[in-house]
Amino acid sequence: MLIDSHxxxxxxxxxxxRDEVVRRAxxxxxxxxxxxxTNLRECRKAVALAAQYDGVYAALGIHPHDVKSIDEKTYGAVRELVRRPKVVAYGEIGLDFFRNRSPRDVQIRFFGEQLEMADEFGLPxxxxxxxxxxxxxxxxxxxxxxxxxxxxxxxxxxxMAKKCLDLGFYISIAGPVTYPKSDRLQEVVRQVPLNRLLVETDAPYLTPQLHRGKRNEPAYVVHTAKRVAEVKGLTLAEVGAATSKNARAVFGIP
Ligand SMILES: [Zn+2]
Ligand SMILES: [Zn+2]
Known part of the structure; x- marks a missing residue:
């Protein structure tokens, strides 16, 4: 068993x-x-999907790409949405200095505001x-x-992984660990203790090597977990059990 944490x-x-994708997973x-x-409209949709499908949970927040859309009504709507059933985390929030779809100073300001607000929610x-x-x-x-x-x-x-662990964060590994030239990420996988690792797809993005060029979907998280297992010298079952336990712990999923 595996959990796609993102x-x-x-x-x-x-x-x-979507029904087929969830079924294949x-x-x-x-x-x-x-x-x-990742933005208010998508957050509402995520919450609705969590209500619709067994085993689907929602996280919500305003992604750094979308922070320029934040207006005076956004945070009120967010505060209302996070109280819905099966909302297990606040985010993704942060900074993206690669695409810079919102200006950097705007990203920094809204990341700070959302960190403060997240503190009210009691969510990871x-x-x-x-x-x-x-x-x-x-x-x-x-x-x-x-x-x-x-x-x-x-x-x-x-x-950096060590610093994040010291700050109390889990490290989530996505499809890029399956790519050639992923030495740095493989070293991260080696160094991070198994009880602090998660796996994810970030679907529809970051498709693992075997299916690269196609849309990513949660079923493919197995390829990422296999690579993590190889790098750590463990079985897929061991990585599945540990990362699932970690995901349940951080999200509070029974
Ligand atoms: Zn992201
Ligand atoms: Zn994402």
């Missing part, structure tokens, strides 16, 4: 075959999927960090002492 089932890429042994809304947070390692670490360190969470699709080095 997917975007609400995205329109799944509108035509179950057949592949993925009994739990956390679907992550999911962090998106792309090419913004130093700034993300700085802001999470300043936030220390509050509730931890997950660094999703971890892309830093082993030294």
């Amino acid at each position: 997917a975007h089932l609400e995205m329109r890429e799944f509108d035509h075959d 179950k057949e592949a042994g993925i009994d739990t999927i956390v679907t992550v809304g 947070i999911i962090i998106h960090d792309r090419e913004a390692h130093a700034e993300v670490l700085k802001m999470l360190t300043a936030w220390k002492g509050k509730r931890g969470g997950i660094i999703h699709c971890f892309s830093g080095d082993a030294a």
